[in-house]
Amino acid sequence: MTNSASHDHAYVRDEMLSEMAPPPGETGLVHWLRDNMFSSVSNGLLTLVALYAIYAMLAAVLPWMVLGVWNAGSLSECREILAAKYGDTDYACWAVLSERWKQLLFGFYPQDLYWRPVLALVLLFVALAPLLFDHLPRKLLIFSALYPFVMYLLVWGGSVWVPLSVIAGFAIGYFASKIITPVAGGLAGTIALFLAPVIWWLFLAGPIAGLFEDIIPLSIEAVKSKTIGGFMISIVIGLSGIALSLPIGVVLALGRQSDLLIVKSICVGFIEFIRGVPLITLLFTASLLLQYFLPKGTNFDIVLRVIIMVTLFASAYMAEVIRGGLAALPRGQYEAADALGLTYWQAQKLIIMPQALKISIPGIVNTFIGLFKDTTLVIFIGIFDILGLTGAIRASTEWNGIYWELFIFVAVVFWVCCFSMSQYSQWLERKLRTDHV
Amino acid sequence: MTTLSDPHQDSFKLSQLIYDSRYRSMTIQAVALAAFVLALGWLVNNAVVNLAAAGKDFNFSFLSVRAGYDINQRLVEYSSDSDHLRAAYVGLLNTLLVAFMGCILATIVGVAAGVLRLSHNWITAKIMTVYVESFRNIPVLLWIIAFFAVLTESTPAPKAFRGAEPEATMWLNDAVAVTNRGTYIPAPVWGDGSWVVVVTFFLSLAAIVFFGRYAQKRFERTGLSLPTFRIKLAIFAVPAVLVFFVMGSPIGLEYPALKGFNFRGGFHVRNSLIALWLALSFYAGAFIAENVRAGILAVSKGQTEAAYALGLRPGKTMNLVVLPQALRVIIPPMISNYLNLTKNTSLAIAVGYMDLRATLGGITLNQTGRELEAMMMMMLIYLVISLCISSAMNVYNKSVMLKER
Known part of the structure; x- marks a missing residue:
């Protein structure tokens, strides 16, 4: 039964042929080169010109870069080292960077305070993360909002009370509008929202920050x-x-x-x-x-x-x-x-x-x-x-x-x-x- | 049925100014205007008080005072005896010169790089990617300084051209000398009757435009196309060359030659100008390349295929189908690139090129002590240039824009 069809024919293949390799030149590096670099005469010429340009550039720059000196106190010292090593001074003097x-x-x-800007930079990434990647918890945004003050404090230093008093301005505006809106209506609330912090920052924030600084001195070294x-x-x-x-x-x-x-x-x-x-x-x-x-x-x-x-x-x-x-x-x-x-x-x-x-x-x-x-x-x-x-x-x-x-x-x-x-x-x-x- | 009738005007209450949407916008505008005028008034008042305290007044008479400084790169007559206004004018022309040359070179570089970045040649595409990414991500100021350093540090001094066996040679059959003091190129010498050649040249430019219109009309009427490009090329070159020889070659070239310690003759292009020009062009070119690439990619492949199906040749497909559509995407960012390039010419300060900022906003400002007047004038001039460029380009943009009906 199952073989009835095959009996009529001399030969029937009952297994799949394995895949043949593609003809040479259709795969691999040669094919890729022919496709992408030498598909026509003009293309081939372009490739050769480009390759020569790259070669010329690297030949001029690479030795200069790689063979440069990393340890020296001055340019003349650097040149002395190079002259002693290679006989000429046509090499980079990276020592200036080190x-x-x-x-x-x-x-x-100030050198001893370098940790502060570095810390500010690290915290910057923490603050930026929730803004840049939206699958992070939204609570992190609170830190992002506070970050500018943290950065100011870390970079410029000085009294902790200064940035705190500035933050307080925002809180004051918020509460002023909360209190005034039910009493005097939405418009007055909005005006209070903007006016209260401005008054606070212009006239009160400075003295009050100074007062707190006198009572509880909390400050880090200020930097000019x-x-x-x-x-x-x-x-x-x-x-x-x-x-x-x-x-x-x-x-x-x-x-x-x-x-x-x-x-x-x-x-x-x-x-x-x-x-x-x-x-x-x-x-x-x-x-x-x-x-x-x-x-x-x-x-x-x-x-x-x-x-x-x-x-x-x-x-x-x-x-x-x-x-x-x-x-x-x-x-x-x-x-x-x-x-x-x-x-x-x-x-x-x-x-x-x-x-x-x-x-x-x-x-x-x-x-x-x-x-x-x-x-x-x-x-x-x-x-x-x-x-x-x-x-x-x-x-x-x-x-x-x-x-x-x-x-x-x-x-x-x-x-x-x-x-x-x-x-x-x-x-x-x-x-x-x-x-x- | 009086529900839709207007409220009575006599029942107007003050609170309506805020709570009635018909009046609220006027209230807001009035408040905004008042705030704006108050702020402006405050600034002006401060300026008046401060100027009075400093014993200064506000006038532009300093512009007619003798400038007393030299400008080494100039397009028009100027000497240190000229007045400050003339100096500002020279500076303005220098700014415009760099901006104009920069826009042209940036367009050429940008279009070439943008097209090559899409090339099937892998290595060319990669080189263009490296070019675009390195120029886009490094400040233009650094590029200007770097180009200037290359030009001054690695080019030969004029004395290297001296002697029987010179270390350096001039380029293009002794026409161009590249030195660390700048590049010397041949300058045209206008002899008798040279105006005839110039006029002929401009007339043939006009003829090209008319011929283009005629060819277009003829094509629309009969469907037959002329070999327009070749004919235009012939109109461009033949009459002017003919007249040039008929008039007995009135326009000559003055070649630079080494005399004493320096080159004399020809036109001296300072390194500051070249460095600024090249750096700005390549920087803007990188941005233009990206726009061109995006513009070409924005035209869907079906458009090209449809054009081929209609039997258009590749060249016609490019000119009639792809480019008109790509231009719509390319032009608006191109405007802002030209604007940026023009504004970036003010970085001439880094290489000491005497542009508008260096003359009016630099030496003039420092000599006369008129900060307010000089800065205001300078900003106004830059603003006018920017607005001119953007409106000119907007007109062009309108002409290529999709005609929607």
């Missing part, structure tokens, strides 16, 4: 602003700029989108003005002009002035990013909020902003990368950031005339930071993309 890397990273910050420098200042300015500009950017973006003509024109004017002038003119404004526009006798820290200007600068760009997020939201979301009878602010808080901000995160990260790179411009107003310090190191007698080693170090530091951030933003973009391409 001698001065701390200065490049921390500026003139002008000692902060190196790569640290880039992180401090970049982070403060981006964190402070986020709320301002949200307000500006909402203002630009609103139907209120005057509010809209003020916002558009501000955004276009800031985006139309180079950052360097704003920094010069901070160092030369700000004193004209503030009450006589006001003279505060240059780092703080720079942070204010950078914040204004970043908030204009942030507003455009968030406007993009708002525009990307489907019209139905706004209409649904209206249909539910939500007020403007309720709709913003519960429906629009959570979605718009989420869409904007990649743009926010890109703005941050741009701002972070732009912090190098502070050298022009006399703050020694990492690039400024390369000049300072070159000006010292030991390392006079050294260029590339320092530039490469700066480039690597920035590249690692910016590249990892851009990878994160691309990862997020892929994750947020809901279409199936």
Whole structure:
């Protein structure tokens, strides 16, 4: 029965043939090379030119880098070592990095206090984690909110009561609106929400912090602003700029989108003005002009002035990013909020902003990368950031005339930071993309 | 049925200003305007008080005072006897020069890199990825300084060109000398009748435009296409060359030559200008490359396939189907890249190129002590440049935008 069909034929295969290997040249390295590098004559020529360019580049740079000296006290000592070793001095002198890397990273910050900025940096990642990865517990956001004060305390030091009194301002605003709203209505509550903290910060916070400091002295060693420098200042300015500009950017973006003509024109004017002038003119404004526009006798820290200007600068760009997020939201979301009878602010808080901000995160990260790179411009107003310090190191007698080693170090530091951030933003973009391409 | 009637105007209560949505927006605007005016007034008042305290006034008469400083790289006549306004003008032209050349080079580099990054040639694509990622993730200021260091440190000094067996030689048949003091290129010498050649050249440019319109109309009318590119090329070159020889070669070139310790003659392009130009172009080029790549990827493959199915050749497919769609994606970020490049020219400060910031916002500001006036003027000029670029590019963007009806 089962063999009836096969009886009619001379031969029937009853087992599968094993797979044959593909013909030579269709797999493996040869195939890959033919496909990707030598698919046509012109392509082959391009490949050869590219390979030669890579070879020429590596031949020039690699020995210089690899055979460099890591231990020396000065450039002349370095050259002596190289001359003794290879007969000429055409090699890198990395010793400048092993001698001065701390200065490049921390500026003139007191050496025994290096642990403080390092701790601040570690805590930064803890604070950022719940913002960047949404599967972490939401309770961590409380720490993120407190982090700016922790960072200020760790970097600048001084009395613990100063940041605490600033935090107290927020609490006071919250309670003032809680108390006043039932008594005098929503509007008075909102006014109290903003007015109470301002009064507190302007007139009460300072004396009360001083009072507490007298009663219970709780402070760590204060560090002067002008000692902060190196790569640290880039992180401090970049982070403060981006964190402070986020709320301002949200307000500006909402203002630009609103139907209120005057509010809209003020916002558009501000955004276009800031985006139309180079950052360097704003920094010069901070160092030369700000004193004209503030009450006589006001003279505060240059780092703080720079942070204010950078914040204004970043908030204009942030507003455009968030406007993009708002525009990307489907019209139905706004209409649904209206249909539910939500007020403007309720709709913003519960429906629009959570979605718009989420869409904007990649743009926010890109703005941050741009701002972070732009912090190098502070050298022009006399703050020694990492690039400024390369000049300072070159000006010292030991390392006079050294260029590339320092530039490469700066480039690597920035590249690692910016590249990892851009990878994160691309990862997020892929994750947020809901279409199936 | 009076439920839909308007409330009586005479029953207006003050609380309606806040709780009635018809009046609330006006209230908010009035408050915002008042706050804005108050803040502005406060700033102006502070400025007036502070200026008075410093014994300064606010006027722009300093612009007509003798500047007294030299500008080493300039496009127009200028000497230290010229006034500050002239110096600012020279600086502005220098800024525009770098911005203009930078935008052109950045576009060329960016488009090439963006297209090559999508190339099937693996190694070329990887090299372009390395270029894009390294330029995008390192501050432009560092690139400017690095390019400047390369130009001043690794190029020969003028004296290296001296002697029978010189260490360095000039490029392009003794036309271009690259030295550590800058690059010397031939300068045009305008002889008698050279204006005829120039006018002819511009007339042929106009002719190209008219011919393009004519060819388009003819194509729409008859369906027959002309070899437009070759004809345009001929119109571009032939008349001007003919007139050039008919007039007896009125335009000559003055070659740089080594005299004494330095090169004389030709046009001296300083290293600061070259470094700034190259660094800004390659930096912006990396961003443009990403936009170009995204734009090409955004055109779905079905469009190309449909064009092939209609029998269009690859070149026509690119020109008529892919590029018009890709441009819509590419142009808006391109605008902001051009704007960024223009604003970044202010980093000329790092290499000592005499741009607007170095003249008006630098030496003039320091010499006259007019911080407020000089900075305001400088910001205003940058703002006008930015607005001009963005509006010009927006017009172009409108012309390539999807026509929605």
